[in-house]
Amino acid sequence: MSGTTRSLVELPAGASATVVGLSDDAEPHVARRLVDLGLVPGTEVTVVRRAPLRDPTLYRFADTAMCLRAAQARLVTVRLSVAAAVAPRAGVTVA
Amino acid sequence: MSAHCDPGGAQAGSTATAERPMVALVGAPNAGKSTIFNALTGLRVKTGNYPGVTVGRSQGSCTLPDGTAVDVEDLPGTYSLEPISIDERIVVDLLHGRLDGVGEPGAVVVVADATTLRTSLRLLAGVLALGRPTALVLSMHDELVARGGRLDLDRLARAVGIPVVIADGRKRSGAAELRDLLPGWATWTAPVVAPPTDPEGCTSWIGSVLTTAGYSSAQESALTARIDRVLLHPVAGVAVFFAVMFGFFQTIFALAAPAQDAIGTGIERLATAVTGTFGDSAPVRLVSDGLLGGVGGVLVFVPQIALLFVLIAALEQVGYLSRAAFLMDRVMALAGLEGRAFVALLSSFACAIPGIMATRTMPSARERLATMLSVPLVTCSARLPVYTLLISMLIPADARWAGMSARGATMFGLYLLGAVSMMLAARVATLVGGARHTLMPFTMEMPPYRLPALRSVVVAVWLPVKGFLHKMGTVIVASTIVLWALLNLPVQSAAELRSHGVDPGDGSAVAAYTMEHSVAAGIGRAASPVFDPLGFDWRTNVAVISSLAARETFVATMGQITAASDPSDPSQALEDTTFDRGPHAGEPVFTSATLAALLVFFVYALQCMATIATLRRETGGWRWPLTVFGAYFALAWAMAFLAHTAVGAFA
Ligand SMILES: Nc1nc2c(ncn2[C@@H]2O[C@H](COP(=O)(O)OP(=O)(O)O)[C@@H](O)[C@H]2O)c(=O)[nH]1
Numbered sequence: 126m127s128g129t130t131r132s133l134v135e136l137p138a139g140a141s142a143t144v145v146g147l148s149d150d151a152e153p154h155v156a157r158r159l160v161d162l163g164l165v166p167g168t169e170v171t172v173v174r175r176a177p178l179r180d181p182t183l184y185r186f187a188d189t190a191m192c193l194r195a196a197q198a199r200l201v202t203v204r205l206s207v208a209a210a211v212a213p214r215a216g217v218t219v220a
Numbered sequence: 221m222s223a224h225c226d227p228g229g230a231q232a233g234s235t236a237t238a239e240r241p242m243v244a245l246v247g248a249p250n251a252g253k254s255t256i257f258n259a260l261t262g263l264r265v266k267t268g269n270y271p272g273v274t275v276g277r278s279q280g281s282c283t284l285p286d287g288t289a290v291d292v293e294d295l296p297g298t299y300s301l302e303p304i305s306i307d308e309r310i311v312v313d314l315l316h317g318r319l320d321g322v323g324e325p326g327a328v329v330v331v332a333d334a335t336t337l338r339t340s341l342r343l344l345a346g347v348l349a350l351g352r353p354t355a356l357v358l359s360m361h362d363e364l365v366a367r368g369g370r371l372d373l374d375r376l377a378r379a380v381g382i383p384v385v386i387a388d389g390r391k392r393s394g395a396a397e398l399r400d401l402l403p404g405w406a407t408w409t410a411p412v413v414a415p416p417t418d419p420e421g422c423t424s425w426i427g428s429v430l431t432t433a434g435y436s437s438a439q440e441s442a443l444t445a446r447i448d449r450v451l452l453h454p455v456a457g458v459a460v461f462f463a464v465m466f467g468f469f470q471t472i473f474a475l476a477a478p479a480q481d482a483i484g485t486g487i488e489r490l491a492t493a494v495t496g497t498f499g500d501s502a503p504v505r506l507v508s509d510g511l512l513g514g515v516g517g518v519l520v521f522v523p524q525i526a527l528l529f530v531l532i533a534a535l536e537q538v539g540y541l542s543r544a545a546f547l548m549d550r551v552m553a554l555a556g557l558e559g560r561a562f563v564a565l566l567s568s569f570a571c572a573i574p575g576i577m578a579t580r581t582m583p584s585a586r587e588r589l590a591t592m593l594s595v596p597l598v599t600c601s602a603r604l605p606v607y608t609l610l611i612s613m614l615i616p617a618d619a620r621w622a623g624m625s626a627r628g629a630t631m632f633g634l635y636l637l638g639a640v641s642m643m644l645a646a647r648v649a650t651l652v653g654g655a656r657h658t659l660m661p662f663t664m665e666m667p668p669y670r671l672p673a674l675r676s677v678v679v680a681v682w683l684p685v686k687g688f689l690h691k692m693g694t695v696i697v698a699s700t701i702v703l704w705a706l707l708n709l710p711v712q713s714a715a716e717l718r719s720h721g722v723d724p725g726d727g728s729a730v731a732a733y734t735m736e737h738s739v740a741a742g743i744g745r746a747a748s749p750v751f752d753p754l755g756f757d758w759r760t761n762v763a764v765i766s767s768l769a770a771r772e773t774f775v776a777t778m779g780q781i782t783a784a785s786d787p788s789d790p791s792q793a794l795e796d797t798t799f800d801r802g803p804h805a806g807e808p809v810f811t812s813a814t815l816a817a818l819l820v821f822f823v824y825a826l827q828c829m830a831t832i833a834t835l836r837r838e839t840g841g842w843r844w845p846l847t848v849f850g851a852y853f854a855l856a857w858a859m860a861f862l863a864h865t866a867v868g869a870f871a
């Protein structure tokens with residue numbers, strides 16, 4: 126599974142992935158903001174948890190815990206980290 | 221706190237002075253700017269708005285170790301110099317020196333949370349490109365170390381090419397190094413080449429800075445992770461959220477009660493002493509009933525208001541408000557809003573004005589307008605005195621519903637009604653304004669849990685309480701005096717009194733007769749076609765009209781009116797008030813139905829000049845404030861009519 130890219134919004138809670146880039150659908154001001162928050166290629170992102178009604182989702186990246194709505198997370202393209210590919214639900218048992 | 225920043229004298233923190241250089245504090249939200257700002261400037265700060273917009277501005281001045289002084293500006297939090305909200309635009313404009321009415325900054329101090337340095341360096345790169353003297357202040361260094369991270373300060377300073385110091389504004393001398401650094405701002409070192417600002421170039425610059433500085437990240441806070449596992453849990457977290465909200469209001473009422481009683485008793489004694497000393501005449505009653513009664517009736521609420529602000533400041537600084545916004549985001553989305561609108565909603569429980577101010581971080585203009593127009597429906601602290609008075613007349617003190625105090629439960633219900641109404645109004649506003657709408661990203665940082673800094677809480681409480689006391693000293697005193705005049709004019713001659721069978725020697729009979737034939741009574745009766753269907757009489761009409769300026773005035777007015785008829789026991793007098801003419805003559809005014817109608821009227825009516833002025837300034841014209849004033853008045857009337865009819869049918 127390692128090597129496949131997908132959108133950040135598709136990752137389950139507990140999964141980790143590496144940012145590859147931003148979708149072309151992102152409007153320039155939105156893309157710029159995501160970059161300014163640290164969502165640049167190479168950044169490790171972990172899905173911490175979803176809100177009770179499934180949106181927004183809390184992520185950890187660039188040493189920060191940050192909430193994004195699905196509308197923004199959809200714009201971030203990621204590649205699954207090896208660890209996450211082996212045990213994609215590792216975080217769930219912890220939570 | 222010796223060689224420190226005592227703002228020199230009363231004029232400190234007044235308008236930006238030409239001769240004093242300005243130092244701007246820039247940083248991400250929660251980076252610790254305000255804590256450092258408070259450490260530098262002490263309590264004497266000036267808050268207000270930037271010219272033309274409702275973006276909160278805090279400025280203060282700071283005396284430096286060399287005896288000179290600088291003005292300090294605590295700028296709104298921003299992640300980037302590419303603004304997407306009004307707040308962020310202010311930061312950019314100010315840094316460029318193109319904000320009208322605000323001076324150009326001499327120096328810029330970038331406040332960076334040491335545990336999230338990677339993100340802050342991107343902002344620093346943007347600031348350095350402006351070419352102003354810049355220093356980097358690292359906050360939360362204690363957390364970085366405690367969580368196993370580290371960095372080398374000297375090497376970091378060399379890597380970024382500007383002065384770098386550590387500061388912890390929560391400690392007494394925590395900002396000493398920054399203070400020592402400030403006098404030399406004009407000669408601060410600058411990087412030979414400004415760092416690149418394009419995303420890729422900047423990313424690699426950040427990487428090399430962090431490597432050079434020997435930076436290793438802090439571990440995720442284990443305590444925060446553990447607490448979040450409960451507080452953000454789909455079931456437990458929501459349960460805790462409701463418990464926190466319930467506890468929030470219970471605390472306000474239970475904890476403030478003794479202080480309130482003490483103030484109330486003190487004022488009563490004072491009023492009795494005044495009448496005892498000077499006798500009982502109309503002018504004495506202006507002081508004893510009008511001023512002491514009216515102002516006292518409102519002063520009693522200072523402990524409650526202070527407590528409200530303490531709790532909001534503490535919840536914010538501990539980090540719980542971000543969690544609440546996270547949990548509530550989807551619920552707020554039902555109203556077309558985002559999680560941060562919840563923070564505006566919660567602030568509006570204190571006062572709609574900070575609530576309106578809290579919308580400034582919302583990037584979407586449509587959501588922002590919808591939030592601003594709807595938060596005046598949230599139960600603000602000015603409604604408290606009114607609700608307390610009316611509920612105490614409606615429900616006996618010992619009544620219990622399912623074991624809860626019936627008065628407390630009613631109060632909670634009114635708060636809930638206000639919040640739900642706010643959501644519905646926001647939904648209407650987002651639908652109306654939804655035609656053109658660019659999608660703004662929703663991003664919100666979740667800070668680790670932190671103990672709040674006492675000083676920041678004190679500042680957060682003192683400023684609004686000062687504002688409230690000021691309002692009391694001006695608006696409420698002035699309206700009390702005007703009202704007293706209207707209630708006591710025209711003066712009735714002895715002959716006139718006698719011809720109506722009133723003994724001119726009987727003080728309270730004269731007072732009652734004078735009031736019933738006063739100018740105010742005329743106004744109140746003129747308004748009766750509007751308010752009759754709600755069960756009001758001319759006295760409540762006068763009180764409602766006088767409360768259009770500020771809701772609290774209602775209590776002062778009712779106090780004046782009833783104290784005139786029975787100075788010894790005004791609250792009994794209130795209950796004994798009967799219609800003096802018309803079809804209901806002789807029947808009590810304050811029936812359950814009328815009290816319910818009054819309560820509901822106050823839930824919806826926009827009776828607050830300060831809010832209207834803020835809305836005007838904020839939306840850039842009279843259109844929105846007048847529209848919502850009219851709409852909420854109509855809504856208030858309709859809902860009060862419903863309440864009157866419904867309660868009348870059951871009671
Ligand atoms: N541990 C620690 N906490 C701090 C420090 N500076 C500020 N805080 C806390 O961090 C929180 C956010 O600070 P604040 O000044 O309101 O941030 P602002 O949003 O940048 O104005 C508050 O709870 C402060 O008490 C620091 O140096 N160390």
Ligand SMILES: [Mg+2]
Pocket residue numbers: 253254255
């Ligand atoms: Mg602040």
